[in-house]
Amino acid sequence: MTHISVTVDDGHLSALDGVVQGLRARGMQVEQVLDGLGIITGSVPPGTLGALSGVAGVLSVDEQLRHRLAPPDAPVQ
Amino acid sequence: MKDPRRPAVPERETSGLRPRTTGRRVVVFADADSEEPVDWARAGVRDVADSRDFADGDVPPETLRGAGATVFAALGIAVVAADEGQLRELRAGSARPVLSVSPELVHHVLPADIGTYARGYRDGVADLAGRLTSAEWPAPGAARPARFRDTEEATWGVQAVRADASGFSGRGIRVAVLDTGFDLAHADFVARAVTARSFVAGEDAQDGHGHGTHCIGTACGPAVPPAGPRYGVASDAEIFAGKVLGNEGSGTDAGILAGINWAVTSGCPVISMSLGADVVEAHPPYSAAGRRALQRGSLIIAAAGNNADRRTGDDGLVGAPANSVEIMAVGALDQGLEMAYFSARSLPERGGQVDVAAPGWEVLSAWPMPDRYRTISGTSMATPHVAGLAALWAEATGRRGLELWATLCQESERLLQPSLDAGSGLVMAPR
Known part of the structure; x- marks a missing residue:
């Protein structure tokens, strides 16, 4: 599965439920609906991310980045 | 006490760089939005132009030159031709408190003076040449002088x-x-x-x-x-x-x-x-x-x-x-x-x-x-x-x-x- 973040456009911030339904209908497994930010996170089967762009209210669909710190004993963190 | 920040800014010769002024004063009043009138007559200032009297608050430059005072209402600021006594009267007698009175400066498009510019350029080149040829220019990553250090009181x-x-x-x-x-x-x-x-x-x-x-x-x-x-x-x-x-x-x-x-x-x-x-x-x-x-x-x-x-x-x-x-x-x-x-x-x-x-x-x-x-x-x-x-x-x-x-x-x-x-x-x- 590919972990993704879906950014919702300004016009759909008060209608996130409808966007979530649209994303689920296109195969997204929704994990979090961040209503304070208008961002929905979750996962899709590999290679199917592009299908979500067509859902009304979707501004962008992005694969999640991984952030990594240096180990605790590193001088520069 | 020596401020450890100061070495960050090179000392400059500032004498002889006294700014040119017009002789008028810039007066800043408290509360830009206040409707409280300023008693100009009491201070003996005549020919007061107010930006509210002009279309879109746009005061023409000839008015600015000739007026005893030009008031920029939206800013709560006036440019005033007045002597010290009149300014004292204005401060003391105005229903609108005066925050500050400063000389009106003459501003220039930079560089103001080609001589200053050329000297600055010469000094810059000399400084660069000096740095490149002296051992003072630290090699990348070399230890540089510290201005701050941890003390018992604070990091x-x-x-x-x-x-x-x-x-x-x-x-x-x-x-x-x-x-x-x-x-x-x-x-x-x-x-x-x-x-x-x-x-x-x-x-x-x-x-x-x-x-x-x-x-x-x-x-x-x-x-x-x-x-x-x-x-x-x-x-x-x-x-x-x-x-x-x-x-x-x-x-x-x-x-x-x-x-x-x-x-x-x-x-x-x-x-x-x-x-x-x-x-x-x-x-x-x-x-x-x-x-x-x-x-x-x-x-x-x-x-x-x-x-x-x-x-x-x-x-x-x-x-x-x-x-x-x-x-x-x-x-x-x-x-x-x-x-x-x-x-x-x-x-x-x-x-x-x-x-x-x-x-x-x-x-x-x-x-x-x-x-x-x-x-x-x-x-x-x-x-x-x-x-x-x-x-x-x-x-x-x-x-x-x-x-x-x-x-x-x-x-x-x-x-x-x-x-x-x-x-x-x-x-x-x-x-």
Whole structure:
């Protein structure tokens, strides 16, 4: 599965439920609906991310980045 | 006492550079919006032109030249031709309090004087030649003279940003630090209000790494720690510790965005994020999150990144989330107020710029017990200095969001470092 973040456009911030339904209908497994930010996170089967762009209210669909710190004993963190 | 900051700005010959003035005075009145009339006649000032009498408030230049006083109503400012006695009368007798009276200066398109320009150019070339041929120009990575050092009272970073001399402590301001959590049993924080929450599956908010505790220490550590020097900036701020990176030090956008959402909806005016991924392109979710956070009064401050190695000529890049326009990016300074070798430089891409700089070299702060303290370096350490300072300014001014951002930049001390590396310079505490 590919972990993704879906950014919702300004016009759909008060209608996130409808966007979530649209994303689920296109195969997204929704994990979090961040209503304070208008961002929905979750996962899709590999290679199917592009299908979500067509859902009304979707501004962008992005694969999640991984952030990594240096180990605790590193001088520069 | 010699100010250790002064060597950052070369001494200049200022005598003979007395500004030219017109003989008129610029008077600033209290309350720009006040309808209270100014009693010009009492001060003996005639021919008063008021911007409200002209179309669109646009005062023609010939009126400006001839009038005894020209009033810019929207600004609460007047340019007045008056002698000292009349000005005294104006100050004493006006129903509108006078805030200041200053000589009207003559401004020029720069360079004002080609001689000054040419001399400056000559001196610049001579200085460059001198530096290139002298041993004074430090080799990349060579030790440079320190202007600050840790003392028994405070770390060098707390001194450099003048947090120890500030009348503000971040009281009433919620500061969210999104990191590896917090050592909830740390001896320096027993009496503090801490709200902790984990966004990492299978882990509680307790810090199993140390990085998060160190960052919270710098942003919000106590004014007088029971042991050792002061290392924290906003000593009375309310701590919101969001764990978005696991004990092994990594995390994904989902947890970080969840942490931002929590901080924003919890009403935190300051969100500190000492984390990043080395990608050149701004990441749309962070741009949207940064913008919507600002709209709701929360300023996100993020580390520019440690991916440079200036010793080998590698400038690195500002990664995500700091490379979003809507998120403030922080570079790291050493005790000489020069860039730390690892501090990432701005990219030409929109948003990929460093906005400000702060102490990020050999920073002592809290570490999970029983270690209690540790000294480490990174733009991760510079970021919570700025977060703490943002809390002080939020308390001092009541400003939030973009206004708070602008205040941090306005009030930062300019440095002799490229703006590509240090942005507006060293962020300073309100007095």
